[in-house]
Amino acid sequence: MWSLIILTILSFFAYLLTDELIPKLKSLFINAGLFGIDLCKVSKEKIPEAIGVISGCVFLITILLFIPIGFGNSLMDRGNFPHNEFAELLAALLSICCMLLLGFADDVLNLKWRYKLLLPTIASLPLLVVYYVNFNSTTFIVPIPLRQFFGISVNIGLLYYIYMGMLAVFCTNAINILAGINGLEVGQSVIIAMSIIFFDFIELSGDQYKAHNFSLHIMIPYLATTLALLKHNWYPSKVFVGDTFCYVSGMTFAVVGILSHFSKTVLLFFLPQIINFLYSVPQLFRIVPCPRHRLPKYSAETDLLQASRTVISKKDMSFLTKIVLQALTLLKLVDKIEDNDSIILNNLTLINLVLIKLGPMSEIQLTKTLLIFQFFCTCIAFLIRYPMASYFYDVNIYNLV
Amino acid sequence: MWSLIILTILSFFAYLLTDELIPKLKSLFINAGLFGIDLCKVSKEKIPEAIGVISGCVFLITILLFIPIGFGNSLMDRGNFPHNEFAELLAALLSICCMLLLGFADDVLNLKWRYKLLLPTIASLPLLVVYYVNFNSTTFIVPIPLRQFFGISVNIGLLYYIYMGMLAVFCTNAINILAGINGLEVGQSVIIAMSIIFFDFIELSGDQYKAHNFSLHIMIPYLATTLALLKHNWYPSKVFVGDTFCYVSGMTFAVVGILSHFSKTVLLFFLPQIINFLYSVPQLFRIVPCPRHRLPKYSAETDLLQASRTVISKKDMSFLTKIVLQALTLLKLVDKIEDNDSIILNNLTLINLVLIKLGPMSEIQLTKTLLIFQFFCTCIAFLIRYPMASYFYDVNIYNLV
Numbered sequence A, B: 001m002w003s004l005i006i007l008t009i010l011s012f013f014a015y016l017l018t019d020e021l022i023p024k025l026k027s028l029f030i031n032a033g034l035f036g037i038d039l040c041k042v043s044k045e046k047i048p049e050a051i052g053v054i055s056g057c058v059f060l061i062t063i064l065l066f067i068p069i070g071f072g073n074s075l076m077d078r079g080n081f082p083h084n085e086f087a088e089l090l091a092a093l094l095s096i097c098c099m100l101l102l103g104f105a106d107d108v109l110n111l112k113w114r115y116k117l118l119l120p121t122i123a124s125l126p127l128l129v130v131y132y133v134n135f136n137s138t139t140f141i142v143p144i145p146l147r148q149f150f151g152i153s154v155n156i157g158l159l160y161y162i163y164m165g166m167l168a169v170f171c172t173n174a175i176n177i178l179a180g181i182n183g184l185e186v187g188q189s190v191i192i193a194m195s196i197i198f199f200d201f202i203e204l205s206g207d208q209y210k211a212h213n214f215s216l217h218i219m220i221p222y223l224a225t226t227l228a229l230l231k232h233n234w235y236p237s238k239v240f241v242g243d244t245f246c247y248v249s250g251m252t253f254a255v256v257g258i259l260s261h262f263s264k265t266v267l268l269f270f271l272p273q274i275i276n277f278l279y280s281v282p283q284l285f286r287i288v289p290c291p292r293h294r295l296p297k298y299s300a301e302t303d304l305l306q307a308s309r310t311v312i313s314k315k316d317m318s319f320l321t322k323i324v325l326q327a328l329t330l331l332k333l334v335d336k337i338e339d340n341d342s343i344i345l346n347n348l349t350l351i352n353l354v355l356i357k358l359g360p361m362s363e364i365q366l367t368k369t370l371l372i373f374q375f376f377c378t379c380i381a382f383l384i385r386y387p388m389a390s391y392f393y394d395v396n397i398y399n400l401v
Helices: A002-031 A052-070 A072-076 A083-109 A113-123 A125-134 A144-150 A158-177 A184-203 A209-233 A242-259 A263-269 A271-284 A319-330 A350-358 A363-385 B002-031 B052-070 B072-076 B083-109 B113-123 B125-134 B144-150 B158-177 B184-203 B209-233 B242-259 B263-269 B271-284 B319-330 B350-358 B363-385
Strands: A035-037 A046-048 A139-141 A153-155 A297-299 A304-306 A309-313 A336-338 A342-346 B035-037 B046-048 B139-141 B153-155 B297-299 B304-306 B309-313 B336-338 B342-346
Touching: A002 A046, A002 A052, A002 A209, A002 B083, A052 A072, A052 A083, A052 A209, A052 A242, A052 B083, A052 B113, A052 B125, A072 B125, A083 A113, A083 A125, A083 A209, A083 A242, A083 B002, A083 B052, A083 B083, A083 B125, A113 A125, A113 A158, A113 A242, A113 B052, A125 A158, A125 A242, A125 B052, A125 B072, A125 B083, A158 A184, A158 A242, A158 A263, A158 A271, A184 A209, A184 A242, A184 A263, A184 A363, A209 A242, A242 A263, A263 A271, A263 A363, A271 A319, A271 A350, A271 A363, A342 A350, A350 A363, B002 B046, B002 B052, B002 B209, B052 B072, B052 B083, B052 B209, B052 B242, B083 B113, B083 B125, B083 B209, B083 B242, B113 B125, B113 B158, B113 B242, B125 B158, B125 B242, B158 B184, B158 B242, B158 B263, B158 B271, B184 B209, B184 B242, B184 B263, B184 B363, B209 B242, B242 B263, B263 B271, B263 B363, B271 B319, B271 B350, B271 B363, B342 B350, B350 B363
Parallel strands: none
Antiparallel strands: A035 A046, A139 A153, A297 A304, A309 A342, A336 A342, B035 B046, B139 B153, B297 B304, B309 B342, B336 B342
């Protein structure tokens, strides 16, 4: 308990430090050519990019400084030092540090897609080894309605490790593709972080308290540094956070989900990101043409955003494209304008979906709408996790996986 | 033994990968504005900077991929998994990864000096905790001639941890200031790495074989990736390595020195860097004016390098400056031109010292001379470490610290 209080105080200072460093170091980023122009604003001033590296570094340093305190009692008694817990923390930090490096390198160098998929997989290796050594529970508990087919539990063995590796890749990229308007990347991460912290506090009294205690030790400094970043990234943004922030956030959530073994709950908190990913699939896999930027179109006259669009030439259309278009139309998930030669379609992102359903709106209103949706999904997640879990699972068993 | 053979094969592929990636990714760095002009060449073409991040990442990835293999046997038998050795490796990787990030951030953003001193100290924290938990030997064995004053051993307690933290800061910066001509940073690192590997192989049959085995597992992939970098950085350089490389190298040597507890031997291999640092002190602490660049002056007509110089105005000269100048003159360590108002002095680096002692020479000749000196210091180090150690120490006790 003391350990959490000290960590919270330390995190408060981390908040102050991040808040002070961001405006101070801004010019370094602009001088290095790390800046962007806000496409949804009239002003064309240079806004520093990749500022997530500052909050990420402070986050990492906070945990590093906390190590001697957190393991203080155990340090006195070296015979019983919890080597496995220490290795867990080191593996978590190593994975996060790798993503911080990769994210920053990506912001500076504009890496190709293959590196973005390959490197998080490799960065999650130490996590998987730690998981193997400390838990190696690769058993999925089967939901009650399906038990007549599969039995109570299914041991998926190696597949479970592939699932965890893919979780790291998914989380790191999922936040990155639900982005583009002021405050959205950081805002959604703050809501997810708060949801995890809330969940941890509920479970602290349960029999998995050790795992949730570990999770809190990662999430509290993460939340503190991210809140400081949000202050500067909120509409109208004075800094952009870059891929750096999205990668670090994604990996942090994946790390906590894997090592505290509640990865399914983390995925529930990622509902908007999962919806956005599934909705984006036709463009990500080039079944529908994908322009370089898919962010909404800004109209300087009205100061409102509206859905951006992509053009499909009718004569180049493949069979698969036709089926996907039909399905999307049937589900009323697209806004389609058709003429003789081509189909004009909104870009397939959750942001554009909100705009075609609710009509053009200001940037700040759009961010708030999406964050409210994120919060709403958290509520659903808790609903599934608690009242409904008893329908799918015997609650005690659920806790074990 | 098998583990070392597999690692060597893996490192060979790491060499090939680094060698292939460097020319392939060069343009990304130039496009990002990460390039420099070679001041010692006639041609003014853009040469990519901070390429050390490529070899550093491949180095890290090689060790990450090796983890499941290296701990393979232990993974089968999870009850006896060597958590402490695993934590050691993770702490080493974390420190190296932090320096990779810091170095790259420094290359991109040009960080201030205070960050360069502060961050390596923080990055070495997990190392120190691991050292505390796994060894906590803070006893220095006193050399025989001094034992009448201090006894056989002195326990310096906390001071030992401060010493180790400072070792990390020293190593990361020492390579960085003995730099500036083609191939020198990488060349010296290759010689130090080979010296450590040679030392490890000698000691593998001793009672500290575990520590030296650990050291080899870090140094072999380091050497492989660094050799690939040297190929492209050797005169005439097609790439520059940046602070990134110097920081990663320094931290790698510090990590190995600390965790394999032969930090004093590592310092012996750093003799040229120590000499360069001590010789630079008057300029580093601004007792003598220090221009932004201290690298030798290139003459396009002769294609030779000569010592670069700094000007001291006589009327601004402090008492301390006068004493330092007198001492340096007495020791014949400077080339001084004096007139009524000012003193013109060579910049105080080992590179310039070689030039004033041996006269102007070509860049490749200068690099080779300095690397021969580095090799010569390695020989001295082995002389001190083996034949002479018996004069200062009982050899068996020496091994323990």
